[in-house]
Amino acid sequence: MNYHLLPWRDRKGKVRSVSGQGMGRHGIQRYGINLGMIRKVCFRFLIATLVVLFSFTHIYSDTGAVISDNTVIIQFDGPLKNAAREVIELYPRVKKELEGILGWEIDFKPSILLIKENSKFQEVVENPHIIAFADPHRNLIAIDYSRMNVSPFTLEVTVKHELCHLLLGKHIPDDRLPRWLNEGFCQWVTGGIGEFMVDDRQPNLRKASLSGQLIPLWLLSGRFPSQRDQMALAYEESRSVVEYMIAEHGQSGVVNIMNNMKHGDTVDEAIKKVLFVSIGELERQWILYLRERVTWAGYLAANIYLIILFAAALLTICGFLRIVMRRRLRAAQVEEDNEDDEVTGG
Numbered sequence: 001m002n003y004h005l006l007p008w009r010d011r012k013g014k015v016r017s018v019s020g021q022g023m024g025r026h027g028i029q030r031y032g033i034n035l036g037m038i039r040k041v042c043f044r045f046l047i048a049t050l051v052v053l054f055s056f057t058h059i060y061s062d063t064g065a066v067i068s069d070n071t072v073i074i075q076f077d078g079p080l081k082n083a084a085r086e087v088i089e090l091y092p093r094v095k096k097e098l099e100g101i102l103g104w105e106i107d108f109k110p111s112i113l114l115i116k117e118n119s120k121f122q123e124v125v126e127n128p129h130i131i132a133f134a135d136p137h138r139n140l141i142a143i144d145y146s147r148m149n150v151s152p153f154t155l156e157v158t159v160k161h162e163l164c165h166l167l168l169g170k171h172i173p174d175d176r177l178p179r180w181l182n183e184g185f186c187q188w189v190t191g192g193i194g195e196f197m198v199d200d201r202q203p204n205l206r207k208a209s210l211s212g213q214l215i216p217l218w219l220l221s222g223r224f225p226s227q228r229d230q231m232a233l234a235y236e237e238s239r240s241v242v243e244y245m246i247a248e249h250g251q252s253g254v255v256n257i258m259n260n261m262k263h264g265d266t267v268d269e270a271i272k273k274v275l276f277v278s279i280g281e282l283e284r285q286w287i288l289y290l291r292e293r294v295t296w297a298g299y300l301a302a303n304i305y306l307i308i309l310f311a312a313a314l315l316t317i318c319g320f321l322r323i324v325m326r327r328r329l330r331a332a333q334v335e336e337d338n339e340d341d342e343v344t345g346g
Helices: 023-029 035-062 078-102 116-127 155-171 179-189 202-212 228-249 251-262 267-275 277-292 295-300 302-344
Strands: 065-068 073-076 111-115 132-134 140-144
Touching: 023 251, 023 277, 065 078, 073 078, 078 111, 078 155, 116 140, 116 295, 116 302, 132 155, 155 179, 179 251, 202 228, 202 277, 228 251, 228 267, 228 277, 267 277
Parallel strands: 073 111, 111 140
Antiparallel strands: 065 073, 132 140
């Protein structure tokens, strides 16, 4: 079989090439080349790329209006013209705040996509609890505008959070930046608000800490859990770890970790250099920090209204059952008295 490998340049700049003629399977293995594996990887990458491109192309084709300036492009559904202008106005302020926190220049021009209908947004994210997302590889932020009027989300907070993801993604590769640190930092930047929509239920972090059911950080390095409560817990944990690091080591500690990772350190190397602990020890200290502040007494106090409502409902049910039992006893007693009267009269 004939195999032709791509030419390359040696250290002197001379073009070199290798012909695989007569090499056969063993010759290919000698050079460390697995053509079958290469074909599979390339095919899978092509399919994944086409799926993503098709999804975004579909959205872009339905979202035709555009306004822009020298720093940002806003693409939006027609009725969202005022919202697009609002983003244009707030973007310089958000950009300046982020650059001030990290000391990194935002030297790229992002595209911010405002989508009017939730159904269209869900065609891409397929998660009803996500209200926005960022794609650093495309300099893209997509926002479900139908959720922007739901507290605590606003256009400014959402743009700032997602722009933070773009900025981190531009300087730190995905394989070096764990998801928990990415999400935790960007939530801290926006005052604890992310892109995950939670309801008014008691946060999961307190309960998980008390019951020993926290998700290990190594499981939050890549994708977050898909189950709703576990995903909510993942976001809470991410924010909590970053807040703990800032409480114990200051904002500069976390910023220095990010700077070290920007210059090539892994997350464990960066944390050891700045905080002088391993990532495992950091996690252990964070858990102890949580447990010192989260007690059963505090948990009960935080849920006092639910406890009172539950107790009131329980008392109401007990009272109702007591009334029913009394009525049945009286009915049985009346029936027994009637039977005695009949016997006596007979």
